[in-house]
Amino acid sequence: xxxxxxxxxxxxxxxxxxxxxxxxxxxxxxxxxxxxxxxxxxxxxxxxxxxxxxxxxxxxxxxxxxxxxxxxxxxxxxxxxxxxxxxxxxxxxxxxxxxxxxxxxxxxxxxxxxxxxxxxxxxxxxxxxxxxxxxxxxxxxxxxxxxxxxxxxxxxxxxxxxxxxxxxxxxxxxxxxxxxxxxxxxxxxxxxxxxxxxxxxxxxxxxxxxxxxxxxxxxxxxxxxxxxxxxxxxxxxxxxxxxxxxxxxx
Amino acid sequence: xxxxxxxxxxxxxxxxxxxxxxxxxxxxxxxxxxxxxxxxxxxxxxxxxxxxxxxxxxxxxxxxxxxxxxxxxxxxxxxxxxxxxxxxxxxxxxxxxxxxxxxxxxxxxxxxxxxxxxxxxxxxxxxxxxxxxxxxxxxxxxxxxxxxxxxxxxxxxxxxxxxxxxxxxxxxxxxxxxxxxxxxxxxxxxxxxxxxxxxxxxxxxxxxxxxxxxxxxxxxxxxxxxxxxxxxxxxxxxxxxxxxxxxxxxxxxxxxxxxxxxxxxxxxxxxxxxxxxxxxxxxxxxxxxxxx
Numbered sequence: 001x002x003x004x005x006x007x008x009x010x011x012x013x014x015x016x017x018x019x020x021x022x023x024x025x026x027x028x029x030x031x032x033x034x035x036x037x038x039x040x041x042x043x044x045x046x047x048x049x050x051x052x053x054x055x056x057x058x059x060x061x062x063x064x065x066x067x068x069x070x071x072x073x074x075x076x077x078x079x080x081x082x083x084x085x086x087x088x089x090x091x092x093x094x095x096x097x098x099x100x101x102x103x104x105x106x107x108x109x110x111x112x113x114x115x116x117x118x119x120x121x122x123x124x125x126x127x128x129x130x131x132x133x134x135x136x137x138x139x140x141x142x143x144x145x146x147x148x149x150x151x152x153x154x155x156x157x158x159x160x161x162x163x164x165x166x167x168x169x170x171x172x173x174x175x176x177x178x179x180x181x182x183x184x185x186x187x188x189x190x191x192x193x194x195x196x197x198x199x200x201x202x203x204x205x206x207x208x209x210x211x212x213x214x215x216x217x218x219x220x221x222x223x224x225x226x227x228x229x230x231x232x233x234x235x236x237x238x239x240x241x242x243x244x245x246x247x248x249x250x
Numbered sequence: 251x252x253x254x255x256x257x258x259x260x261x262x263x264x265x266x267x268x269x270x271x272x273x274x275x276x277x278x279x280x281x282x283x284x285x286x287x288x289x290x291x292x293x294x295x296x297x298x299x300x301x302x303x304x305x306x307x308x309x310x311x312x313x314x315x316x317x318x319x320x321x322x323x324x325x326x327x328x329x330x331x332x333x334x335x336x337x338x339x340x341x342x343x344x345x346x347x348x349x350x351x352x353x354x355x356x357x358x359x360x361x362x363x364x365x366x367x368x369x370x371x372x373x374x375x376x377x378x379x380x381x382x383x384x385x386x387x388x389x390x391x392x393x394x395x396x397x398x399x400x401x402x403x404x405x406x407x408x409x410x411x412x413x414x415x416x417x418x419x420x421x422x423x424x425x426x427x428x429x430x431x432x433x434x435x436x437x438x439x440x441x442x443x444x445x446x447x448x449x450x451x452x453x454x455x456x457x458x459x460x461x462x463x464x465x466x467x468x469x470x471x472x473x474x475x476x477x478x479x480x481x482x483x484x485x486x487x488x489x490x491x492x493x494x495x496x497x498x499x500x501x502x503x504x505x506x507x508x509x510x511x512x513x514x515x516x517x518x519x520x521x522x523x524x525x526x527x528x529x530x531x532x533x534x535x536x537x538x539x540x541x542x
Contacts, residue, residue, distance in 0.1 A: 090431035108425040119422050123434035
């Protein structure tokens, strides 16, 4: 995300989102014999930030896609605030308060930035936006009238985050939002995501950049070949021989 | 004066061609499938006008109104039935082509059984007998009535797309199905509604087409689908406003060719289509106003 519009701390929402605890147990996803997720367990207490890391092909984005309803799980369970939500369609999950960002966003190109957010507010079924100045918070101030299709890649990522926040999520799955950002921008983003968590939004952050994650949380889950191989503190993960092996090779 | 006549006729036919294509384009934009049965629904609309006039002794334009609910329900129900299967398919585009081709053939066979093989028509005088004199030229009244009703239906469609919540959701799905779901839009419900609306648009084009397309027979569906496809490719696939421009270009090309080189009139619009595709592969409105 490039200057001039930096992320700035989120304002205090009018009311905090409903508590969003997410529990994933034994999650399995197969694609024609290939097991992309092989019994993954993961727990996100309400308001927590958990990092999800792993090498390419480890199943991180597949996990996000299954939890957000893009793919149905082949096995296991996903519970949101104690309610089983595994296999629900994405729009139903959004209405229950679970939303996500996309690694490669594709906003409604023919709608303005403001209309993109209006569509999100209008269809999420979760009431008026709790964050009235979302555009300002994500650094899109003054661009509300621009067609989303004319935004650059960095601005489209910001809009994608704003779009997800406009649905008032209690759980937000963040898929590699930091990719391509400069060091100072990563710091801003980490600070912004922390303020979202302070406001009550539970965050699962998929990220390759461990330095960025370090600014955000100390709790990580590491995937390798569709399996969870580590859960605990980031420092412990870095010292774990199996984690080191999958990242650096044997 | 011949030129002015051809231009005005081209515009009148062009507005109609826009209506003929817009349902096909709306369905393509939302569902990413080419409905090969589009022309057969147009054909059924023409028979509805025929029945309205001869069996029920109504002004044939009433068939547009009579067709609203059956078309919406039948189209919506059809897609509600086949949509989930298409969504599960490994190659939904290919399956949809085969599926809608099959539906097209079934409709054609049933229409042949029901109405026979003969060409049927409704007299142009049913829309008013006296020709209209515009700028010193006399035009068949039915051309103006058909263009007027087409423009009205198109205006209603764009009001639906731009001013109603379902219409805005439809535009959002046309732009990005994935992110539509991520803002809480029920993409499947929008798809069902869109197929219903597309079916109504095709049926209403059929009601009017019985005048402009020279009557109706059960086997005309395929050629109508081809014409509609040419119109929407000209304007841009998945681009509803572009269909209006595509229809006007197609209408003007057809009428000017019929006026000055009638032997070539069946060929020139498609040569134009190839030229446009080579110059602007995504259609005439692809860059400046690619909007749903």
